[in-house]
Amino acid sequence: MARLPGIDPPTQVICHVDMDCFYAACERLRDPELAGEPLIVGMGYESDKTHGAVATASYEAREYGIESAMPIAEALDRLPRRADADDTAESAIYRPVDMEFYKSVSEDVRAVLDRTAQTVRQVSIDEAYLDLGDLSWDAASTFGQSLKHDIETAAGICASVGIAPDMTTAKLASDAEKPDGLVVVKPDEVRSFLAPMAVESLHGVGPVTAAKLSEMGFETAGDIANANVSMLINAFGERGRDLYAQARGEDSRTVEPKGRPKSLSSESAFVAETTDREKKRERIEALTTEVTERAAARNILYKTVGIKVVRPPFDVNTRATSLPGPIEDPELVRSIALELLSEFADEPVRKLGVRLSNLSFDEREQATIEAWERNEKSDNRSVNSFEPKFREKTHGQRQTELSRFE
């Protein structure tokens, strides 16, 4: 972000709150006997099965090298299930993800955050940024302690907290002394705090960018802070400028509450890759049902329907079709998704997804039956006017047909 020379940027006081091993902490909340045990919460995991991936591993399990996103099969190699282990061997307890329960705990935390700060951006179920306005740096530590205490009291789980003048630094501060951490980085400490951090710590640097940075000789945030900006801009465009700013503690992002979603999607992986048309069709239909039900529950209309097809080894393909206007019509989503899928009818597939985008938010108040009926009628009119023809068209014809609506 450009700033006027000679004018200091407004000083922000930003707090990042990150629950420690959130899913595992929730499981322990329900079942205190899990305390102190190696505990692994798996996504797509079912009792006695080996598929799925690690969502959260407790610190006891991390001792054995088990980490997030690791396949359950590999985790099992490192730490077998308690029931399968002989008495003397090391073992862990495995649980499937129970999102509903975790959400309820997350809401308890959220309530604390909302009454603590005016602006809260919840980044995910277990993480949020708070804008602390003009809180004095001298009071930051006390503030952090009492926030942690309030979360513990209200939700029964432990959070790590970082307080700093920008979002990047606040996040790294909350991570610095995990678990049960509290780190305050004052404005004049930011540069030295960031300097030793690996480039991957910066927001927007993943494996690809990190490798490129490494080739250029940049390993730490300090390296980037001392680099020549134009060199970074040459290599990464505007993102290069951002990286430079971030590394210097000049991350200008502000805490904004989360807006409305831009897309909704459901996806799921096959246990083993498949070429079976029927299996693919069934999966697409199930995903369509999932995602359209979510949209309907939130009164969300969609204009674009897409699919995602992952072919082995890990080749991600997306296809999408846009409609003349926003609709809510699961049956139409289904037929579009299946048609998009037909391109991959004979391909081996390991994962499929259905996505709704170009969303609009239906704010009709449906308080009265009459209003509801009125809306139903107008809905049917707008959708049915093009739908029957639509279904029989080939892809090419439909493109022509659709563009004529515009």
Add this chain to the structure above:
DNA sequence: TCTGGGGTCCTAGGACCC
């Protein structure tokens, strides 16, 4: 050990409009 699921943002080329 082959990588689960839900998202966001950016880029680039093509179609089309004025």
Add this chain to the structure above:
DNA sequence: TCTGGGGTCCTAGGACCC
């Protein structure tokens, strides 16, 4: 007949985040 440049929408892919 050839000409320009700006704007918008669409699709597809890539990188990234939690």
